[in-house]
């Protein structure tokens with residue numbers, strides 16, 4: 001980027017406030033990490049590429065905050081289109097945008113409002129992008145409402161860490177809100193606790209006992225769950241899977257739930273409640289989104305510039321009773337299925353059989369795994385138990401590893417003597 | 430950013446590229462360390478897909494002794510945040526199982542926690558055959574029969590397991606010798 005174009009976009013004092021922080025260390029700045037001045041400014045404004053996942057309630061706060069903090073190469077990905085019900089809190093969208101992709105409308109708005117900032121939108125699912133895509137970013141900020149999507153991006157970023165290439169480590173800043181409650185957290189994949197390490201902390205979706213929804217419904221939610229959990233599979237069987245994103249499916253559920261509600265004299269079943277229950281939509285409050293997004297963007301700014309130490313590593317916000325926040329350090333779990341467990345690289349003879357590898361794992365010093373079970377993501381190589389799986393995988397014992405597992409593929413080894421697993425990467429000689 | 434990359438350099442080698450999903454790893458760990466009692470048998474239609482399987486429970490005591498009950502387990506990628514989806518395959522006469530195969534077991538829904546595992550679910554299912562629970566009915570007629578006349582209920586169970594009808598509903602034959 002040439003200096004000339006930059007200057008036409010900037011005006012005197014544009015970065016006056018932010019430069020105060022970048023130019024001199026503060027009381028808590030790490031003296032070893034602080035570089036400040038032109039280096040920090042240049043990285044922030046001309047090099048740093050940041051990805052925002054989600055252009056919903058949090059995304060609509062994250063994007064302008066990033067742009068106004070001096071990030072100039074911002075990317076955003078979201079698979080949703082704008083619904084009229086989003087307009088009450090997703091401030092980047094106007095009535096004319098209803099039906100348009102959120103990522104595109106949000107990007108346009110921020111670029112129009114903040115000169116010199118490029119926001120590149122992607123309308124689609126995060127799962128459709130590969131490692132090459134995520135590799136280009138320096139920092140990733142997620143503002144998601146789905147546990148599944150969080151687990152996916154977390155596992156992807158942990159998986160991308162290449163020990164020989166420190167830049168392959170992409171900090172993930174995760175924000176989340178639920179009514180008056182929220183959190184923001186900083187994850188340095190493979191270095192600090194990841195999403196999967198703390199899976200039991202995540203809020204479970206509300207589900208009702210199946211016998212209540214079958215027999216004794218008392219709330220509109222019970223009628224809606226009856227329609228989706230019991231009635232849909234009874235009527236459509238395996239032939240038609242319920243798609244929560246299909247408005248026609250929601251309408252069908254709404255109609256069934258309404259009939260049932262009438263039968264039990266329950267009031268309050270509406271189309272939007274039906275959608276909310278089925279999709280497990282959590283009430284969103286604009287100000288909670290604003291607080292959490294602000295914290296997440298501050299963390300991005302700190303990580304990008306070293307102006308202050310980053311959050312260690314989880315900030316919990318409780319807005320139900322005054323405003324209370326608490327910051328603590330989540331620890332990594334040795335038995336975490338995503339970031340836990342060792343990875344062992346091994347070079348073996350291309351004629352080595354599965355049986356020989358198992359013996360090798362049992363005998364080798366500093367591995368010594370008793371009765372290991374081995375798999376790749378698509379193949380059960382050998383399972384020690386139960387007997388039926390052992391019998392089904394036994395023929396593989398005689399086979400050559402090089403025929404079953406391509407070089408470099410990760411083998412997951414589990415055994416009762418391991419906290420969870422060991423990852424094995426084989427190359428053949 | 431530079432600071433973190435330097436920290437990473439100093440830290441050295443660690444885990445990398447977990448291509449197998451967290452759900453798959455958990456399930457592999459769960460199933461290969463199961464100690465199946467004589468009353469339980471598992472089957473995988475495809476041994477390379479650990480996430481979909483059948484469990485057959487053949488109670489050796491209680492009112493359902495002599496029967497053999499097959500359940501399908503479907504585990505999705507959000508396991509263990511979400512519980513496995515379990516259905517009873519044959520149509521059976523049981524207060525806590527409806528005619529569609531839905532099962533009323535608290536840990537399959539409202540009381541599921543990620544620290545639970547497949548073993549917990551399997552033990553819970555087996556318990557339903559030892560102690561059918563009339564207070565949480567999915568099959569209201571069966572629950573009513575159990576509450577009002579236990580002897581009659583036991584006769585109904587036996588008739589249903591042999592493939593007979595109860596309250597006008599015909600059930601699948603699930604006697605163990607029928608296999």
Ligand SMILES: [Zn+2]
Pocket residue numbers: 193194195196197198332333336337338339340
């Ligand atoms: Zn972890």
